[in-house]
Amino acid sequence: xxxxxxxxxxxxxxCCNWCSYAGADLAGNNRLAYPECVNIxxxxxxxxxxxxFILRAFxxxxxxxxxxxxxxxxxxxxxxxxxxxRRMALLFSMLNxxxxxxxxxxxxxxxxxxxxxxxxxxNEFTEAVTALGxxxxxxxxxxxx
Amino acid sequence: MQKITCESLIEKACELIENGTVSRVIGWKKGExxxxxTPAVFANADEIKKNFIxxxxxxxxxxxxxxxxxxxxxxxxxxxxxxxxxxxxxxLLTEHRFDREKVxxxxxxxxxxxxxxxxxxxxxxxxxxxxxxxxxxxxENLYGDVNKVKLADVLAERCVNCKSKKHTAYDELMGEDGExxxxxxxxxxxxxxxxxxxxxxxxxxxxxxRCIRCNAxxxxxxxxxxxxxxxxxxxxxxxxxxxxxxxxxxxxxxxRAFHVAGRCTDCGECSRVCPQNIPLHLLNRKFIKDINTxxxxxxxxxVEGSRAPLVNYTxxxxxxxDAVKREE
Amino acid sequence: MxxxxxNSLNAVFEKLAxxxxxxxxxxxxxxxxxKKWEMGDELSSALNTNRSAKDFFFPQTExxxxxxxxxxxxxxIDTRDEKEDFVVFGVRACDAKSFDILDTVFLSEPxxxxxxxxxxxxxxxxxxxxxxxxxxxxxxxxxDATKPTGDVTCWKTADDMYFEANNEKGKAFIEKIAxxxxxxxxxxxxxxxxxxxxxxxKLPLADLKTEKFGKDKTAEFFDAPEWRELSxxxxxxxxxxxxxPTCQCYDIKDYDTGxxxxxxxxxxxxxxxxxxxxxxxxxxxxxxxxxxxxxxHKLVYYPTNNDGVFGCVGCGxxxxxxxxxxxxxxxxxxxxxxxxx
Numbered sequence: 001x002x003x004x005x006x007x008x009x010x011x012x013x014x015c016c017n018w019c020s021y022a023g024a025d026l027a028g029n030n031r032l033a034y035p036e037c038v039n040i041x042x043x044x045x046x047x048x049x050x051x052x053f054i055l056r057a058f059x060x061x062x063x064x065x066x067x068x069x070x071x072x073x074x075x076x077x078x079x080x081x082x083x084x085x086r087r088m089a090l091l092f093s094m095l096n097x098x099x100x101x102x103x104x105x106x107x108x109x110x111x112x113x114x115x116x117x118x119x120x121x122x123n124e125f126t127e128a129v130t131a132l133g134x135x136x137x138x139x140x141x142x143x144x145x
Numbered sequence: 146m147q148k149i150t151c152e153s154l155i156e157k158a159c160e161l162i163e164n165g166t167v168s169r170v171i172g173w174k175k176g177e178x179x180x181x182x183t184p185a186v187f188a189n190a191d192e193i194k195k196n197f198i199x200x201x202x203x204x205x206x207x208x209x210x211x212x213x214x215x216x217x218x219x220x221x222x223x224x225x226x227x228x229x230x231x232x233x234x235x236x237l238l239t240e241h242r243f244d245r246e247k248v249x250x251x252x253x254x255x256x257x258x259x260x261x262x263x264x265x266x267x268x269x270x271x272x273x274x275x276x277x278x279x280x281x282x283x284x285e286n287l288y289g290d291v292n293k294v295k296l297a298d299v300l301a302e303r304c305v306n307c308k309s310k311k312h313t314a315y316d317e318l319m320g321e322d323g324e325x326x327x328x329x330x331x332x333x334x335x336x337x338x339x340x341x342x343x344x345x346x347x348x349x350x351x352x353x354x355r356c357i358r359c360n361a362x363x364x365x366x367x368x369x370x371x372x373x374x375x376x377x378x379x380x381x382x383x384x385x386x387x388x389x390x391x392x393x394x395x396x397x398x399x400x401r402a403f404h405v406a407g408r409c410t411d412c413g414e415c416s417r418v419c420p421q422n423i424p425l426h427l428l429n430r431k432f433i434k435d436i437n438t439x440x441x442x443x444x445x446x447x448v449e450g451s452r453a454p455l456v457n458y459t460x461x462x463x464x465x466x467d468a469v470k471r472e473e
Numbered sequence: 474m475x476x477x478x479x480n481s482l483n484a485v486f487e488k489l490a491x492x493x494x495x496x497x498x499x500x501x502x503x504x505x506x507x508k509k510w511e512m513g514d515e516l517s518s519a520l521n522t523n524r525s526a527k528d529f530f531f532p533q534t535e536x537x538x539x540x541x542x543x544x545x546x547x548x549x550i551d552t553r554d555e556k557e558d559f560v561v562f563g564v565r566a567c568d569a570k571s572f573d574i575l576d577t578v579f580l581s582e583p584x585x586x587x588x589x590x591x592x593x594x595x596x597x598x599x600x601x602x603x604x605x606x607x608x609x610x611x612x613x614x615x616x617d618a619t620k621p622t623g624d625v626t627c628w629k630t631a632d633d634m635y636f637e638a639n640n641e642k643g644k645a646f647i648e649k650i651a652x653x654x655x656x657x658x659x660x661x662x663x664x665x666x667x668x669x670x671x672x673x674x675k676l677p678l679a680d681l682k683t684e685k686f687g688k689d690k691t692a693e694f695f696d697a698p699e700w701r702e703l704s705x706x707x708x709x710x711x712x713x714x715x716x717x718p719t720c721q722c723y724d725i726k727d728y729d730t731g732x733x734x735x736x737x738x739x740x741x742x743x744x745x746x747x748x749x750x751x752x753x754x755x756x757x758x759x760x761x762x763x764x765x766x767x768x769x770h771k772l773v774y775y776p777t778n779n780d781g782v783f784g785c786v787g788c789g790x791x792x793x794x795x796x797x798x799x800x801x802x803x804x805x806x807x808x809x810x811x812x813x814x
Contacts, residue, residue: 051403052400055399073460082460088468089465093469096342099349099350100342100346107466
């Protein structure tokens with residue numbers, strides 16, 4: 001989206017229900033500001049995030065996608081985030097192999113107590129994506145306005 | 146190593162069907178030419194004697210056909226497996242995709258299969274006859290020319306980079322077993338990795354834009370065995386029949402390769418069948434190479450029952466953000 | 474008949490390209506494909522392009538219209554772009570014939586205006602074959618590879634390119650390049666044709682028989698036991714249908730872009746399990762039925778509806794591209810097409 005020539009990215013953040021979503025909640029409760037362009041999608045566990053979801057987010061106009069889950073060892077379902085870690089390692093590497101800018105996609109572990117980390121992560125990620133500009137390499141032209 | 150002859154395979158197939166060990170045989174059926182063999186199911190010795198063929202173009206991997214074939218009929222199915230086919234065979238067994246009891250697997254040695262496109266590139270079109278003599282193919286054409294070409298020069302890509310001459314599964318082995326080979330199959334992947342982001346994007350954009358979404362790569366793949374593919378399911382939200390936007394070709398090929406990551410044995414069927422000659426194996430090999438680097442050497446289908454890397458983990462696994470080199 | 478030397482062919486192309494878009498097969502590292510001509514591009518000598526020439530008139534995907542919804546208002550937007558004239562150069566006899574088959578489907582009432590628009594604006598320049606491949610069998614369907622149809626026919630000899638107009642559109646084309654070509658006799662062309670015809674007789678598939686197929690043969694072949702074996706190893710991919718110059722099935726779908734709806738059509742394949750899926754489900758449940766549909770359509774259904782004209786032009790793409798090397802030739806032979814010789 002481009003308003004007043006100033007690029008405002010669209011960010012999709014997949015947050016697991018048990019840690020990261022609560023972390024986002026805590027950030028809000030503590031009045032910690034993070035960019036309004038971050039759209040949170042709550043998922044039961046970070047390992048619910050199918051690679052198709054990520055690609056679909058880019059297709060539908062996201063300029064950056066971030067996946068947040070419980071810290072390794074803290075998964076509500078014991079091992080979900082370990083699987084996420086492997087899948088995303090391969091997916092990130094593949095996207096980079098296809099020439100997609102690596103800064104557009106990230107994974108962070110955010111616990112329910114880390115409201116400050118959540119806000120800081122989102123600020124930092126949004127800044128990085130803003131610097132990259134519009135997502136051109138994984139865009140679907142039909143979805144552009 | 147002695148090259149296995151077509152006659153010996155016919156003899157073996159007839160013997161096993163006549164003594165009742167098997168009731169059907171999956172094999173290669175003669176085509177109109179010497180190179181267009183069709184996978185077929187033979188039900189009796191007469192058919193086998195008449196139409197069974199094994200030559201330098203018997204490249205098709207039969208493992209996937211076992212899923213369908215073991216579900217029907219009485220008795221066992223005889224299948225001939227080249228070393229690379231046994232990896233797919235093992236992988237399918239690991240995933241419980243067919244009943245091992247219903248299969249009689251005969252391992253056959255393989256010196257590599259020829260790629261007809263390479264033959265034509267070397268000696269031209271209009272081929273009437275191809276015969277094998279030693280390490281050479283003798284090609285006769287419409288215009289009365291007889292050309293010779295070395296098999297080694299027209300091998301299919303996957304055979305040039307053959308990973309193994311060792312059979313990982315069989316009930317019976319014809320000839321001698323080989324060894325797991327050193328190979329250079331990751332060279333091309335590395336070359337791409339060493340390009341800049343822009344170059345890589347341009348490379349894949351060019352390759353994938355040729356995709357016509359015929360789905361041959363998926364349909365032939367022995368690891369793609371879902372009863373209903375996500376791309377065929379109208380309820381999945383990503384079903385598409387044609388590439389309506391360049392995004393969709395990327396989506397399809399990333400997800401296709403991702404869905405077989407850790408299970409792909411690198412049999413090379415996807416690249417063999419692509420009508421647009423897209424080097425699809427370079428996507429699969431990237432995953433294999435990454436898996437080897439991140440989680441230790443792993444060859445899908447080498448050991449039956451082994452746990453695939455994506456359904457496994459350790460507490461020390463690499464972080465996704467570090468999986469991509471941040472500096473370039 | 475007119476000719477120009479091969480040395481001045483580039484000048485002809487340049488002249489044509491200045492006037493309107495010019496497309497022709499150009500060799501790439503993965504085989505020949507149609508490409509918009511630019512200075513430096515050379516006309517490929519390949520027989521078959523990877524993708525057939527039907528793409529020019531029946532592209533793989535095409536937007537038909539768009540809808541914009543705001544409140545209770547729906548705005549319908551016609552997205553078709555008015556085509557400009559273009560030239561397709563170097564079309565082989567088989568592909569040229571495929572246009573007739575597509576025309577019958579798309580131009581008969583109700584006429585497909587999207588297709589008709591592109592067809593009207595195109596000038597087809599065909600190129601005679603001299604070195605057929607073993608997979609060629611266009612002669613079986615009465616096509617003369619030494620004199621392809623189209624608006625203009627060309628023959629390429631060792632030194633010259635010969636042009637002959639077949640209709641008004643063709644005459645206009647010849648007129649356009651008149652100062653780059655010279656009037657000539659047809660001796661060299663006739664010599665080449667005679668030579669090629671000798672080779673055509675020797676083609677391994679030249680003796681393929683079509684007599685058993687055609688009009689009103691549905692009952693004879695529909696339940697033939699051979700279909701089972703023929704289709705048994707079919708993967709159900711769409712390669713044969715997508716590389717085929719005469720396959721013309723498509724699907725029309727709506728795509729929600731988030732700010733509107735795009736109605737587009739795209740190629741579909743009778744080999745796919747989702748083909749012609751309706752509210753009640755699917756009418757061809759097994760791969761045998763789907764496989765049979767494709768070949769019955771080419772050999773029986775299409776001729777039944779179109780005065781015995783077959784829906785195949787013998788280009789041989791499916792022979793070269795099918796992952797399991799199953800194709801119409803094998804089907805025809807297995808169904809007894811060549812029996813009783």
